[in-house]
Amino acid sequence: MKKLLATVLALMLVLGCTSAMAAVFPSTPTVYIGYGAGGGTDTAVRPVVAAMAEYLGETINCSNMEGANSAVACDYVLEQPHDGTSMFATGTGGFSSYPIYAYSTSSWQDWISFHPYSGPAVVFANKDAGVTNTQELFDYIAAGNKFGVGAYGNGPHTQFEAICAAKGAASPEYSLFGSCADTAVGCIAGDVMVGAGSLSAVIDYLNGDMLVPIFVTCADPFEFTGIGVTAPSVVTEVPGTDGIPNLNETWPIMIPRDTPQEIVDKLVEAFNAAIETDAVKEFAASKGFNIIGLTGEEADKFLSYSISGYSWTLFNAGLGEGNPADFGIPTLEEYNWDTVKTTCEAYK
Amino acid sequence: MSEFVKQLGLVGQAAGGVFLPSNLLIVAGAVLLGLVVGAIPGLTGTMALALLINLTYKLPSDQAVAFMLGVYVGAVSGGLFSAIMLNIPGTPNAAATALDGYPLARSGKGGKALFGGVFASCLGTLLSVVIMMVATPFLSKIALKFGKWEMFLLALFGITICGNLSVDCSPLKGWLAGFMGFFVAMIGVESIYNAARFTWIAPLRSGVELIPALIGIFGIAEVLTVLQDRTPFQVNSDMGTILPDKNELKMLLRPLLRSSLIGCGIGAIPGAGEDIAAWLSYSTGKSRDKDRANFGKGSFAGLACSETANNACIPGAMIPMLTLAIPGSTQAAMFLAALNLHGVQPGPMLTVKAPAFMYTVGLTLAVAAIVMVALALVLTKPMVKILQINRKVLMPIIVSLTVVGAYASRSNLFDVKLMLVFGLIGFFLRKMNFPLAPLTLGLILGRTADTNFRQSLTMGGNVLTRVVGDILLVVVLYSLISGTIKTIKSAKEELAAGKD
Numbered sequence: 001m002k003k004l005l006a007t008v009l010a011l012m013l014v015l016g017c018t019s020a021m022a023a024v025f026p027s028t029p030t031v032y033i034g035y036g037a038g039g040g041t042d043t044a045v046r047p048v049v050a051a052m053a054e055y056l057g058e059t060i061n062c063s064n065m066e067g068a069n070s071a072v073a074c075d076y077v078l079e080q081p082h083d084g085t086s087m088f089a090t091g092t093g094g095f096s097s098y099p100i101y102a103y104s105t106s107s108w109q110d111w112i113s114f115h116p117y118s119g120p121a122v123v124f125a126n127k128d129a130g131v132t133n134t135q136e137l138f139d140y141i142a143a144g145n146k147f148g149v150g151a152y153g154n155g156p157h158t159q160f161e162a163i164c165a166a167k168g169a170a171s172p173e174y175s176l177f178g179s180c181a182d183t184a185v186g187c188i189a190g191d192v193m194v195g196a197g198s199l200s201a202v203i204d205y206l207n208g209d210m211l212v213p214i215f216v217t218c219a220d221p222f223e224f225t226g227i228g229v230t231a232p233s234v235v236t237e238v239p240g241t242d243g244i245p246n247l248n249e250t251w252p253i254m255i256p257r258d259t260p261q262e263i264v265d266k267l268v269e270a271f272n273a274a275i276e277t278d279a280v281k282e283f284a285a286s287k288g289f290n291i292i293g294l295t296g297e298e299a300d301k302f303l304s305y306s307i308s309g310y311s312w313t314l315f316n317a318g319l320g321e322g323n324p325a326d327f328g329i330p331t332l333e334e335y336n337w338d339t340v341k342t343t344c345e346a347y348k
Numbered sequence: 349m350s351e352f353v354k355q356l357g358l359v360g361q362a363a364g365g366v367f368l369p370s371n372l373l374i375v376a377g378a379v380l381l382g383l384v385v386g387a388i389p390g391l392t393g394t395m396a397l398a399l400l401i402n403l404t405y406k407l408p409s410d411q412a413v414a415f416m417l418g419v420y421v422g423a424v425s426g427g428l429f430s431a432i433m434l435n436i437p438g439t440p441n442a443a444a445t446a447l448d449g450y451p452l453a454r455s456g457k458g459g460k461a462l463f464g465g466v467f468a469s470c471l472g473t474l475l476s477v478v479i480m481m482v483a484t485p486f487l488s489k490i491a492l493k494f495g496k497w498e499m500f501l502l503a504l505f506g507i508t509i510c511g512n513l514s515v516d517c518s519p520l521k522g523w524l525a526g527f528m529g530f531f532v533a534m535i536g537v538e539s540i541y542n543a544a545r546f547t548w549i550a551p552l553r554s555g556v557e558l559i560p561a562l563i564g565i566f567g568i569a570e571v572l573t574v575l576q577d578r579t580p581f582q583v584n585s586d587m588g589t590i591l592p593d594k595n596e597l598k599m600l601l602r603p604l605l606r607s608s609l610i611g612c613g614i615g616a617i618p619g620a621g622e623d624i625a626a627w628l629s630y631s632t633g634k635s636r637d638k639d640r641a642n643f644g645k646g647s648f649a650g651l652a653c654s655e656t657a658n659n660a661c662i663p664g665a666m667i668p669m670l671t672l673a674i675p676g677s678t679q680a681a682m683f684l685a686a687l688n689l690h691g692v693q694p695g696p697m698l699t700v701k702a703p704a705f706m707y708t709v710g711l712t713l714a715v716a717a718i719v720m721v722a723l724a725l726v727l728t729k730p731m732v733k734i735l736q737i738n739r740k741v742l743m744p745i746i747v748s749l750t751v752v753g754a755y756a757s758r759s760n761l762f763d764v765k766l767m768l769v770f771g772l773i774g775f776f777l778r779k780m781n782f783p784l785a786p787l788t789l790g791l792i793l794g795r796t797a798d799t800n801f802r803q804s805l806t807m808g809g810n811v812l813t814r815v816v817g818d819i820l821l822v823v824v825l826y827s828l829i830s831g832t833i834k835t836i837k838s839a840k841e842e843l844a845a846g847k848d
Binding site (some may be wrong): 022032037038039042043046047050053054059061062063064065066067068069072076094101103140148151152173174175176177178180181185186188189191192204205207208209226282283286287319320 | 364393395397398399401403453492493495496537539540541542553554555583618673674678681682684685688689691693694695696697719760799803804807808
């Protein structure tokens, strides 16, 4: 009898714990990735989600919901119950362009974000271009030659616009390739002789000695181990570009800001554990990502800064329909976190 | 010689892993899963891979590769089951299969068509694997020659064959349907300047999704057609053997080499994919095959053209993916993401870091293709029984499946509404004897043609100095001129028939 009682009590305890866990974290949540399957954001997000799922002991589904630079998924997740069952993943480049392109009215204030790593851009040249350093690059562009990027408004394009502005050089005439990897392939094939792409998307071509690296947009130089060449940082190459590394793209996982605190806490815990796993660290190293692990206020600050940087750079380049000023987005020169954060209810 | 021996050693090393009993079992299970997913309208291989990829996270990388490739091969072929049995392609790449598969099923050869389709898929995969293993360095160099201009011309070529896809109607109707699809593909925010085009309502900003549109055009239109019939088609007789006879086998084998080459070649072109391969192969067969007069009316050769090419596309898509880390299709892109998750980095460094990996992929694909035929032997007979169910009973079930399929592609209710609209469009076009195949082709190729054309304009330079582009341009012009002559001829014949 005692044994039976003990068993029943043990069962109740286990069930109690399970239901308590369930109350803390919903079962089989879904991360809606705002871009297509197999693309840059999809590839960047999945290892972190998988490691988070392992930590939580929960299956976390990844569903691709592309459209309007990830705004379709963004609005969809905001429409779902804010209980942790639906999360959103995007790239900060795309997310920051919403106000300019009127994709969505959502902004950083609506979300709690977790940024596992940031990825710099790299400027590269075709091996036969005769361009091997920053000065030669700008001379080459000044001669009227085209510059390849994936798309207007993506990370590398926006950063290069800001670099040109800092250098006092005119914007180049762009050739568009659709994606960073396509830009690199186009440059290898000779469709353009110089271009820029996310380091993660083109690192193999550089390590494979198919392109020449000119500079990277992270704060430190980057070594391409495959060819034993270290590309300098833009910060040392072009004076006045100290802020450029802060515009490096990240691929955050996001949940609506009013999600219950215990779920947010659990996700933060899982996220922090995920970025410490060997799998995520190895993946990040192989792609040239810097693990930054931004959460909480740091993440909000980063996201709002990105929105300022991207939207004003695009606006100044004459792209998009919206004016960032209409959305109360400060320019990078005016940016002050203490002022910006007051636009979010959570900081009032 | 020493290089040959070295490569042989790598094949042996890869075979050691692929033929482990555990890996073979995983491949078999994955192929079955892929076949089931592919057979359900709206659920595609990409979707299956996207959903299952995280489940492979805990598997060792060789087992994960076996699983993903098994699902990939199965899902590309699975679409033929519903295409043949219900005239509703399970996946976009099986749309061309329905053209001959469904008439075969209606004539009581459903079992033979199913098995023949899977058999052609298997042979296409095997031949393409051989091409992949032998010609990867050469083909990856060719793939690099396919810039934006060449992709535009390839898409344009696809659109010019619309007239050729008309069955029992004027080629003009094919052209009209093709351009209708082309127009629909223009809807949405375009990807270069982010300009909104024809976005009368907000959900159209992300464009017309291909899968709901295809489910509507084929699925809902078929349901409406069946419900309109007083006595819808139903096969009551015994199906007999599922194995094709000597003559039918000959017809299945005839397009093998041509369709495999088309499939593998199209697969190797980044961004093209299985559906384009199937259509191009079908159209080529319709111009060249001895049985071309029966294409669209129930030809085993027509069936083989589509099924051989769409599966041959898989090893083709692996070529740029493995050597350049550029996926040839969306499903290959998903496989690339899975490899990244498992620490395998395809690209120029792969031959240095994991030289046997290409052979692992090739052998796994070959095993999956063979397993698929074995599974088809078991699955075909029960599948054929679907034809014996009264279609008025079957169709409501199909409707619920189509709704699930349309919704599942983006978890968006708008896509279900879109599917219904396209269902009505498809239904009325069928009633007016417009071919639906060109409409599909226009939908598939419209955005590719538009985006690549405008991107190629941003490159500047003289496009006429590009050799691959020039060859394609000649092909497009030939297709356009011969198509126009055919259209005029057909119009004159119709006119003469009217006078008589």
